Each structure stands twice: as structure tokens, then as C-alpha cells.
Amino acid sequence: TELLKIIQGIPKAELHLHLEGSFEPELMFEIAKRNKITLPYDSIESVKQAYKFNNLQEFLDIYYAGAQVLLHEQDFFDLTWAYLTKVHSQNVVHVEVFFDPQTHTDRGVSFDVVIKGIYRALEKGKSVLNISFKLIMSYLRHLSEEAAFETLEASLPYKDIIDGVGLDSSEMGNPPSKFEKVFKASAAQGYKLVAHAGEEGPSEYIWEALDILKVERIDHGNRCLTDEALVKRLVDEKIALTLCPTSNVALKVIQHMNEHPVAKMLDQGIMATIHSDDPAYFGGYMNENYYETAKALNLTLEQIQQLAINGFEASWLSESSKKKHI
Numbered sequence: 001t002e003l004l005k006i007i008q009g010i011p012k013a014e015l016h017l018h019l020e021g022s023f024e025p026e027l028m029f030e031i032a033k034r035n036k037i038t039l040p041y042d043s044i045e046s047v048k049q050a051y052k053f054n055n056l057q058e059f060l061d062i063y064y065a066g067a068q069v070l071l072h073e074q075d076f077f078d079l080t081w082a083y084l085t086k087v088h089s090q091n092v093v094h095v096e097v098f099f100d101p102q103t104h105t106d107r108g109v110s111f112d113v114v115i116k117g118i119y120r121a122l123e124k125g126k127s128v129l130n131i132s133f134k135l136i137m138s139y140l141r142h143l144s145e146e147a148a149f150e151t152l153e154a155s156l157p158y159k160d161i162i163d164g165v166g167l168d169s170s171e172m173g174n175p176p177s178k179f180e181k182v183f184k185a186s187a188a189q190g191y192k193l194v195a196h197a198g199e200e201g202p203s204e205y206i207w208e209a210l211d212i213l214k215v216e217r218i219d220h221g222n223r224c225l226t227d228e229a230l231v232k233r234l235v236d237e238k239i240a241l242t243l244c245p246t247s248n249v250a251l252k253v254i255q256h257m258n259e260h261p262v263a264k265m266l267d268q269g270i271m272a273t274i275h276s277d278d279p280a281y282f283g284g285y286m287n288e289n290y291y292e293t294a295k296a297l298n299l300t301l302e303q304i305q306q307l308a309i310n311g312f313e314a315s316w317l318s319e320s321s322k323k324k325h326i
């Protein structure tokens, strides 16, 4: 359609993408086979059947199970490379991707294996597909702060290739404040800071991410609109929200796409951007996220372009690189 063509034609930046969430069932089966691991599914169809969620936790359980087949450097390379070739076809020209080291190190896969595979693919994507990148390691918030400190320690030999740290996994009951010390220590190592907040959790968690963790972007942040003072803060300080509309529908953060807050956020002057979160599980990469949102909310061309511009604005590209894309 016309709308899809317009979206396809706009160069885009992806700032909220979990590499483990880009693991398509086809590749999962292929890697499981070569690693001699039996999946609890007998076909790709039955995998897709299992991808029905009522909340974040139901998704996370399946997402962590899927990641179990990743064992070798080549597996992490293949995962990342598949993602990059996919988004290249969607005119994504810059990515800032998350990985969850603890999902792998807790199974005995070393930090080195994970990051070497991912980084080799990102470098290839830069040279072959001309996709620039930043890499963000996320601490799993359902685990302890002590465990996050161990991950920080393990990352230090690679701190030149890791740009920032994030905070993901089960939000309710695991407020940002639980990770105050490790975020402070991460900043001291030169890492930039982001955190998931206000996806299922209350607006207080967004305040904590800003005031206690001192993050520069909020991942999701859907729940901010109920809090006028918070909206003012986000607008005044140009704090970006990396929204993921298809994810929100899939995890029932909202009941229907036409309830998505992104249009209201733009109206109120919030630096809102659109991303895909876990596209293999939620059924939408960048273009589908733009398309579904634009269609359901009747976004204008100006609003669609603003979302894409905001993606570059909120990125960690240098000011001169941003200018080339905007």
C-alpha cells in the first residue's frame, strides 16, 4: 500500500531491540538441530501457536526458553546477522541493540562467546550493509544487583565495544532503585545508561529510572501520560521514550492498537520513537510497527516523519552523523 511504501522509504533508526527477541523459529530449529538440542515444539507452526501472551512474564518465560539453544559464537553471529539482513530490507540504517548476558552466562555460556558472535555480525553489518550500530548490555532485573555487578565485571574486557547498559525482564516488583549502585558503577566505567520503565510498571518507576539510575532514555515509558509533572520533565529535558507498539498489543499493555499513547505523546511534545522490541515473538519489525501504529491512530505524514527523526535524535550517533540522517 501507499502507507507502507512511505514508511519503507524513510531511513530509520532502531533503538529498542533485544537480539534474543529477534530469534525467528526457523533459525531456532536450525541451531537446535546442529547443537543437538530438542525443542519442546514439533514444528514451526506449533512454535507460533505458543506465542500467545497475557502479560510480560508469560512472554519472558518463552523468550528465555528459546534462547537456550544458543551455545556457540557462531550461533550468536547467526542470530545477529539474521536480524541485520532483515532490517536492512526495511531501510533501517542505524541500530542500538540489547543483549542479555545473564540469560547465557547463567547456563554456562561465557560472556566472551556471546559478545564475540554478536560483535562480529555487527561489524559485518557495518561494512557490508552500511548499518551503523551501538551495543547495549541489559541487566536482568528479576535477578539480584549482585548478579548485575558480576555481569558488569565480566563486561570490562569489552568495554570499548559496549556503549551502554540497560535494564530489562520482569518489571513489577523489581523497581529501578534496586539497581542504583550497579548503574552508578556502570556510569563510572563510561557506559551510557537506559532502562525499561513504565511498560507494566507505574510512572513512579520512570521517575526512579531518571532520578535514581540517571538514565538518558526510557525504554517503553507508556505509563507516563497519567503523570503531568513527569510529562513536563520528559518534554523539558527532551528525554526520549523508545516505544514498541506491537509489543504493547502482544503483551496486553494495551488492549488494542488504537489505544496506543504515541500520538498523544507527540502532541504533548514528548520525544517519542517507535521500535520493535522482540519482533520474532510479536510479529513485527520496524516497518510493521510504524505501519500498524500509523494506521490505527491515523498518524499524519508529518507525525510519521517526526517519529523517524526522533529515532536519530535520541540515538547515540555523533551530532554530525545525526545530521546526515535527518
Ligand code: HPA
Pocket: 018, 021, 056, 168, 169, 170, 171, 196, 199, 247, 277, 278
Ligand atoms: N520488557 C522487559 N524485558 C524484556 C522485554 C520487554 O519488553 N523484551 C525482552 N526483555
Ligand code: ZN
Pocket: 016, 018, 168, 196, 219, 277
Ligand atoms: Zn524491551
